[in-house]
Amino acid sequence: MTPVLKAEKLSKWYGNILGISDIHLEIGSGITGLLGPNGAGKSTFLKIAAGQLKPKIGTLTAFGEEVFNNPRLFRRIGFCPEHDSAYMEMKAGEFIMLLARLHGYAGAEAAEKSAKALDTVGLLDNGDRPIKGYSFGMRQRLRLASSILHDPELLMLDEPLRGVDPLWRIRIIELIREYGRQGRTVIVSSHILPEIEAMTNEIVLIHQGKIFAKGDIHRIRGLIDSHPHQISIRCPQPRRLAETLVASDFVLSVEFGPDGRSLTVKTGQRDLFFESLMRLIAEAGLEVEEITSPDDNLQAVFDYLIGK
Amino acid sequence: MKENEALCVVFSTFFRTGLKAKRTRVFILLGLVPVLLMLAVRVMEGAGTLEAGAAAEFFARVTLALYFQLLVPVLALFFGSSIVNEELDNKTLVYLTTVPVRRRTVLLGKFLAAFLLAALLVAAGFLLCFLSASLRRLGQAAAWGELGLFLGAALLALLCYMALFSAAGAFMKKSILIGLFFIFGWESVVQYFPGVTQKFTIVHWVKSLLPIPPGEGGFLIFQLQPSPPLQSILALLFAGALFLALSVFIFERKEYIFSDNA
Numbered sequence: 001m002t003p004v005l006k007a008e009k010l011s012k013w014y015g016n017i018l019g020i021s022d023i024h025l026e027i028g029s030g031i032t033g034l035l036g037p038n039g040a041g042k043s044t045f046l047k048i049a050a051g052q053l054k055p056k057i058g059t060l061t062a063f064g065e066e067v068f069n070n071p072r073l074f075r076r077i078g079f080c081p082e083h084d085s086a087y088m089e090m091k092a093g094e095f096i097m098l099l100a101r102l103h104g105y106a107g108a109e110a111a112e113k114s115a116k117a118l119d120t121v122g123l124l125d126n127g128d129r130p131i132k133g134y135s136f137g138m139r140q141r142l143r144l145a146s147s148i149l150h151d152p153e154l155l156m157l158d159e160p161l162r163g164v165d166p167l168w169r170i171r172i173i174e175l176i177r178e179y180g181r182q183g184r185t186v187i188v189s190s191h192i193l194p195e196i197e198a199m200t201n202e203i204v205l206i207h208q209g210k211i212f213a214k215g216d217i218h219r220i221r222g223l224i225d226s227h228p229h230q231i232s233i234r235c236p237q238p239r240r241l242a243e244t245l246v247a248s249d250f251v252l253s254v255e256f257g258p259d260g261r262s263l264t265v266k267t268g269q270r271d272l273f274f275e276s277l278m279r280l281i282a283e284a285g286l287e288v289e290e291i292t293s294p295d296d297n298l299q300a301v302f303d304y305l306i307g308k
Numbered sequence: 309m310k311e312n313e314a315l316c317v318v319f320s321t322f323f324r325t326g327l328k329a330k331r332t333r334v335f336i337l338l339g340l341v342p343v344l345l346m347l348a349v350r351v352m353e354g355a356g357t358l359e360a361g362a363a364a365e366f367f368a369r370v371t372l373a374l375y376f377q378l379l380v381p382v383l384a385l386f387f388g389s390s391i392v393n394e395e396l397d398n399k400t401l402v403y404l405t406t407v408p409v410r411r412r413t414v415l416l417g418k419f420l421a422a423f424l425l426a427a428l429l430v431a432a433g434f435l436l437c438f439l440s441a442s443l444r445r446l447g448q449a450a451a452w453g454e455l456g457l458f459l460g461a462a463l464l465a466l467l468c469y470m471a472l473f474s475a476a477g478a479f480m481k482k483s484i485l486i487g488l489f490f491i492f493g494w495e496s497v498v499q500y501f502p503g504v505t506q507k508f509t510i511v512h513w514v515k516s517l518l519p520i521p522p523g524e525g526g527f528l529i530f531q532l533q534p535s536p537p538l539q540s541i542l543a544l545l546f547a548g549a550l551f552l553a554l555s556v557f558i559f560e561r562k563e564y565i566f567s568d569n570a
Contacts, residue, residue, distance in 0.1 A: 052405065053565065054563045069411065071407070074408040083399050087403075089328055094321075098317065102317060102404075
């Protein structure tokens, strides 16, 4: 099967800052999650794929054609950029209508396509309002509308859930899954693993400009889960809590914090540890002020996976 | 979609948006300055504070200089460079470059919208100034001929400067600064150089079109060695077309990198 998107030896840097390096990747139909910490190169990859940037070395083709300065391709491609940008003085309906007309729809068809796109993201009733009056989340949904209004075969979404309220997160995730079910190609970038997990099993891990791993999310999840997690707990009696925790099967080590009111626990079974933690605290009658996990960000996981 | 239809869509959208833009309002106010000055001179002339003919002289010596050496180039700089720069500052370029329309169509549509807006601003102010200065000559055909010539020269100057600054805006982000150096440095100084050198300024060709007899126009024609009118018109049209083609060339090939890339 011919891939929809194909990158070969793809590299891009800005001055002496590396964007992406030597990427070989083929993406076919369905949903692919592009996962990596901030600055990993996800946006650079998507911007090259959307014809916003030129590769420095290598090639990237969509539907077998190079993308930069190839306007014909944009009938088949939809791109939702990550940055919060819009023609603030325009009304949302006017903005979407402009794009609909530039996509080649005229008159009633353009109006119908615009209305459908705005309706899909729940902004139809706000179409007459200037964009400058929109909240961040509404502008994010408007960007999504701008990328789907022409029913593209290849849809690329750069952090599409950023700033969106919980209800719309669920709806957007469902919309993306529906696109995937229709056999279209959807590429979604995020630095939040659960967001990607909710959409697809197929992920590409990108880190420091390189493809770090590619494949089924469960395999990646396994790697991540085997990473010893650190959990910080603040409580008035850290020694009593430590006594209780070291007896648990899920705790690898306990360290006291310099403030005398906190401790850091290392566990190899994060989920089971959290399940038992509440029970242990309740049984010992201890008071806990705060529980945080510094490992809950993707950067920490990547650092672990690459052996830093 | 045909490219000419896309051009009309881009033109009409950005002309409408431009009418409501803050920049346009600022330039409307700026364009009123010479009109108010002209009216003040007219009133003083009418009241006898200034001698008869003072308004016409003020128009020839000050208003024309204000328009051709300051307002037109500055207006062209802000409108011309913003065609691409504004899209970069607001990070909205992505919307116009991910549609199935050639980049040149987008640039030309935006250029036409900006040019029409700037031309309306210049023409309206200029007309009011001219009417105040030539109140007693309005019945004469020669006065209207002069107005046509002034307006024609102003529009040609606007076209040429705007095309140049549009190319600068497509090429670099800080084009305003470079443009100000060009207007108040190169254009202001080199136009007074003797011989062929002054022909390397836009203002030389513009001034060559102005119907002011040598020796009577004050600093406007100081050391001007005018070129023939037809040659001046062709030079301005050629330079305008060349700069516009350069804008298109740059805009179609250049990748625009925002600071948040990587």
